[in-house]
Amino acid sequence: MNEPAPAMPISFTAGATRNWPLRVSLFILGSIALLCLIGPLVSGHPYDQVYRDYVLVRPSLFAHPDASEIDNAIAAIARRMHVHIEATRDGETMHLTLDAEKPVDPRVLRAFARSDLFAPAHIAATEDEGRRLEIDVPLKRMVFLFGTDANGRDLFTRVLIAGRISLAVGLLASFVALTIGVAYGAVAGYAGGRIDSLMMRAIEIVYALPFIFFVIVLVMVFGRHFVLIFVAIGAVEWLDMARIVRGQTLSIKQRDFVAAAEALGATTPAILWRHVIPNAAGPIAAYLAVLVPRVILLESFVSFLGLGVQEPLTSWGVLVADGARNIQGSIHLLIFPALFLGATLGALQSLGDGWRARA
Amino acid sequence: MDVSAEPLLQLRDLRVSYGATLAVKGLSLTVRRGETAAIVGESGSGKSQTVLAALRLLPRHAHTSGSVLFEGMELLTLSQKRLDSLLGRRIAVVFQEPMSSLDPLFTVGSQIGAVLRLKAGLPRRAAYARAKELLDLAGIAEPGRRLHAYPHELSGGQRQRVAIAMAIACNPDLLIADEPTTALDVTVAAKILDLLAKLKQSLGMAMIFISHDLGIVRRIADTIHVMRNGEIVESGAAAKIFANPRHDYTRVLLENMPRARRHARRDAPVLLRAENIGVKFTLRGGLFEAKRAFTAVAGVSLCLDQGRTLGLVGESGSGKSTLARALLKLVPASGRISFDGRDLAGLDRAAMRPLRRSMQLVFQDPYGSLSPCMRVSDIVTEGLRVHDPAISRKQRDTRAALALEEVLLDPELRQRFPQELSGGQRQRVAIARAMILKPRLVVLDEPTSALDRTVQIGILALLEDLQDAHGLAYVLISHDLAVIRAAADEIAVMKDGRIVEQGPTQDIVERPREPYTRSLLAAALQTGEA
Numbered sequence: 001m002n003e004p005a006p007a008m009p010i011s012f013t014a015g016a017t018r019n020w021p022l023r024v025s026l027f028i029l030g031s032i033a034l035l036c037l038i039g040p041l042v043s044g045h046p047y048d049q050v051y052r053d054y055v056l057v058r059p060s061l062f063a064h065p066d067a068s069e070i071d072n073a074i075a076a077i078a079r080r081m082h083v084h085i086e087a088t089r090d091g092e093t094m095h096l097t098l099d100a101e102k103p104v105d106p107r108v109l110r111a112f113a114r115s116d117l118f119a120p121a122h123i124a125a126t127e128d129e130g131r132r133l134e135i136d137v138p139l140k141r142m143v144f145l146f147g148t149d150a151n152g153r154d155l156f157t158r159v160l161i162a163g164r165i166s167l168a169v170g171l172l173a174s175f176v177a178l179t180i181g182v183a184y185g186a187v188a189g190y191a192g193g194r195i196d197s198l199m200m201r202a203i204e205i206v207y208a209l210p211f212i213f214f215v216i217v218l219v220m221v222f223g224r225h226f227v228l229i230f231v232a233i234g235a236v237e238w239l240d241m242a243r244i245v246r247g248q249t250l251s252i253k254q255r256d257f258v259a260a261a262e263a264l265g266a267t268t269p270a271i272l273w274r275h276v277i278p279n280a281a282g283p284i285a286a287y288l289a290v291l292v293p294r295v296i297l298l299e300s301f302v303s304f305l306g307l308g309v310q311e312p313l314t315s316w317g318v319l320v321a322d323g324a325r326n327i328q329g330s331i332h333l334l335i336f337p338a339l340f341l342g343a344t345l346g347a348l349q350s351l352g353d354g355w356r357a358r359a
Numbered sequence: 360m361d362v363s364a365e366p367l368l369q370l371r372d373l374r375v376s377y378g379a380t381l382a383v384k385g386l387s388l389t390v391r392r393g394e395t396a397a398i399v400g401e402s403g404s405g406k407s408q409t410v411l412a413a414l415r416l417l418p419r420h421a422h423t424s425g426s427v428l429f430e431g432m433e434l435l436t437l438s439q440k441r442l443d444s445l446l447g448r449r450i451a452v453v454f455q456e457p458m459s460s461l462d463p464l465f466t467v468g469s470q471i472g473a474v475l476r477l478k479a480g481l482p483r484r485a486a487y488a489r490a491k492e493l494l495d496l497a498g499i500a501e502p503g504r505r506l507h508a509y510p511h512e513l514s515g516g517q518r519q520r521v522a523i524a525m526a527i528a529c530n531p532d533l534l535i536a537d538e539p540t541t542a543l544d545v546t547v548a549a550k551i552l553d554l555l556a557k558l559k560q561s562l563g564m565a566m567i568f569i570s571h572d573l574g575i576v577r578r579i580a581d582t583i584h585v586m587r588n589g590e591i592v593e594s595g596a597a598a599k600i601f602a603n604p605r606h607d608y609t610r611v612l613l614e615n616m617p618r619a620r621r622h623a624r625r626d627a628p629v630l631l632r633a634e635n636i637g638v639k640f641t642l643r644g645g646l647f648e649a650k651r652a653f654t655a656v657a658g659v660s661l662c663l664d665q666g667r668t669l670g671l672v673g674e675s676g677s678g679k680s681t682l683a684r685a686l687l688k689l690v691p692a693s694g695r696i697s698f699d700g701r702d703l704a705g706l707d708r709a710a711m712r713p714l715r716r717s718m719q720l721v722f723q724d725p726y727g728s729l730s731p732c733m734r735v736s737d738i739v740t741e742g743l744r745v746h747d748p749a750i751s752r753k754q755r756d757t758r759a760a761l762a763l764e765e766v767l768l769d770p771e772l773r774q775r776f777p778q779e780l781s782g783g784q785r786q787r788v789a790i791a792r793a794m795i796l797k798p799r800l801v802v803l804d805e806p807t808s809a810l811d812r813t814v815q816i817g818i819l820a821l822l823e824d825l826q827d828a829h830g831l832a833y834v835l836i837s838h839d840l841a842v843i844r845a846a847a848d849e850i851a852v853m854k855d856g857r858i859v860e861q862g863p864t865q866d867i868v869e870r871p872r873e874p875y876t877r878s879l880l881a882a883a884l885q886t887g888e889a
Contacts (some may be wrong), residue, residue, distance in 0.1 A: 209694035225872070262689055264742040265715030278732035299851070 181241025189249025670847025
């Protein structure tokens with residue numbers, strides 16, 4: 001007690017230079033969150049839009065369609081229309097010359113509009129009583145940064161939409177766990193004695209319930225619903241939080257400033273709110289940073305089993321499961337969602353470690 | 360002391376820095392064989408840093424430069440292996456807190472034995488026998504039985520004796536004692552000092568004794584080095600420094616005994632009367648162990664008039680703090696307490712709340728009694744939130760500024776957090792928190808014990824001014840008779856939960872009846888004033 005003075009400022013300055021992992025993880029989390037919020041608005045693809053012509057496209061920075069895709073598509077259309085097509089490309093427009101045995105009905109040109117590669121066609125000239133058509137077909141330019149999935153949906157948009165769901169589940173379920181856990185733990189710890197014992201035994205009973213069993217029961221009773229995930233995860237994850245807060249409360253209530261507040265005549269809720277919870281904030285924040293990734297992982301797990309988010313909505317867990325099924329043919333389906341999930345979990349984890357070290 | 364004796368340890372231009380902060384600024388001193396050198400200074404003056412730096416025991420991020428010669432060997436550049444062989448064998452250290460310097464998982468005997476086997480190469484059996492001898496030498500009764508005791512089974516004084524026994528195990532040439540008595544009660548501290556002086560004599564060691572208290576040092580030091588802000592401001596033979604201090608700071612340290620106060624006002628009405636107070640704690644037993652009752656306070660009666668100060672003296676564990684909390688009804692107690700003519704016995708928590716306003720508590724440890732998450736203004740005005748919930752935030756802020764001014768603190772400090780304040784400032788904040796409610800009774804639980812002497816004086820003066828200004832009654836708890844004598848009108852001496860002697864300050868100090876009081880006084884006067 002006699003000479004603690006020099007230690008404090010020193011450790012602070014030393015900490016300032018050593019907290020770069022904290023900053024890096026905050027930066028990663030921030031950019032992922034921002035990307036998930038803004039990305040789907042500017043990606044140009046709705047998350048549930050199916051492009052039948054672009055199934056399992058590889059990730060690339062260049063716009064589709066490329067030359068071979070155009071050739072293939074035109075060949076396919078020509079086969080269906082029973083015509084011979086001569087194509088020349090002029091920038092973003094294709095000049096096509098259709099030759100047929102019989103006169104071509106212009107209505108068959110709808111095949112171009114129906115394709116994901118072309119915009120509706122215009123007839124530039126009709127020759128030989130309709131047996132020869134000159135048409136202009138503008139190209140649709142599309143970029144699939146992360147490629148597309150087995151249904152031809154843009155993976156980039158889907159990963160970001162999934163990120164919204166996963167982060168929302170992570171934050172909301174953690175928030176549920178936080179509020180219930182902190183309130184329960186603080187009350188149990190501060191009350192002490194028999195009330196404490198009773199409350200903690202109750203927690204141990206809930207602990208004994210297998211999580212998946214609990215989720216299945218919920219789904220059986222209420223049907224599949226998005227909100228059920230929050231309820232199920234929140235209902236299980238607050239237990240640890242309550243234990244941690246209780247432990248903290250037990251030690252904080254021995255501290256002199258709590259006794260001082262009692263001597264001032266402060267009420268129990270006031271003491272809990274003003275003294276106990278703020279002083280337990282360090283461990284709570286640290287555990288929260290561990291809790292959020294755990295919840296995201298749990299949600300992924302539940303969704304992986306098919307009990308969570310339903311198609312066409314998706315989450316990182318669903319995408320990873322999807323990618324795992326296609327691992328041989330198109331590994332990008334696995335890599336991108338896993339990359340996002342991993343980066344988020346890692347950043348949250350190191351954030352938690354950093355905070356715990358400070359707490 | 361023989362001045363011509365050869366130097367054993369020489370520090371030359373020792374500097375310790377943490378980043379840009381200099382903890383020790385170019386310090387030089389010499390310790391000769393058989394000499395006791397004392398390094399004296401207030402907390403933060405760098406005295407512990409100096410010796411830890413010399414032995415290379417500082418944390419990694421500390422940077423040490425200069426030269427440390429032990430018998431001509433440069434310790435700062437010595438290989439770790441050779442330094443390790445020196446430490447424990449030739450140079451031994453006794454730290455302030457014996458509980459933390461002993462390993463709680465091993466018996467005392469095995470810990471001393473480990474030192475002997477490791478450093479002196481004794482076989483197990485011989486080490487055991489020697490450990491017993493050492494405990495006996497360190498003045499522990501029944502050394503054979505104590506060998507098998509774990510540190511937590513010993514009292515603070517016994518633990519410090521064990522630490523000393525461990526330090527002298529290999530007959531070191533130099534013993535470094537870093538505040539060895541600070542964590543102990545006065546009577547125990549006096550005995551430990553005697554022991555150290557005796558051992559030094561019989562073993563012919565040199566000793567470096569670090570302390571914040573010049574009074575303690577006077578009894579055993581040959582030379583004294585007074586440190587301040589990482590520098591030695593004065594050094595010389597002990598007798599010379601006490602007789603003729605040259606530096607102003609030394610004079611401040613020397614004059615630092617609180618003055619006795621004028622004792623006045625005898626006809627005031629009774630504010631607090633307690634009869635037959637008893638406090639029992641039930642210790643929770645283990646699985647197969649019955650619950651045990653522990654009596655902390657038994658049959659205490661006392662009476663306090665308005666505007667006067669009652670000093671409660673006793674060693675740690677004597678039940679002083681528990682009694683104080685019982686008086687404020689913060690722990691359940693038996694017996695009758697009446698405050699201002701009102702019987703408090705039947706009041707529950709809610710019924711006590713309006714009364715809390717007039718009875719306040721100030722704690723010993725200003726580090727622990729202020730919530731680290733709150734700003735000073737919120738801490739100071741917490742009582743107002745309880746008792747005047749109607750007051751607006753802005754009004755509270757003004758009241759906080761006024762309260763801080765009253766305890767002579769800069770009102771600008773109210774935006775700070777407690778960690779940013781010094782110990783003395785924090786204690787003033789704690790006092791302001793109690794005073795803002797305009798109480799009539801304040802229980803001061805060791806309000807100055809965690810503070811340096813110079814700061815103590817200021818706090819005591821402040822308390823006295825506040826008492827005069829508001830007609831406060833104080834219950835002042837302390838183990839330090841010097842403080843009690845300076846501030847109390849009446850003294851009650853507590854031992855083992857009972858009051859053994861009670862009376863006006865002058866009577867108790869000058870004509871103590873109980874042997875226990877006499878031993879307390881003797882210890883306090885020896886170490887305190889001499």
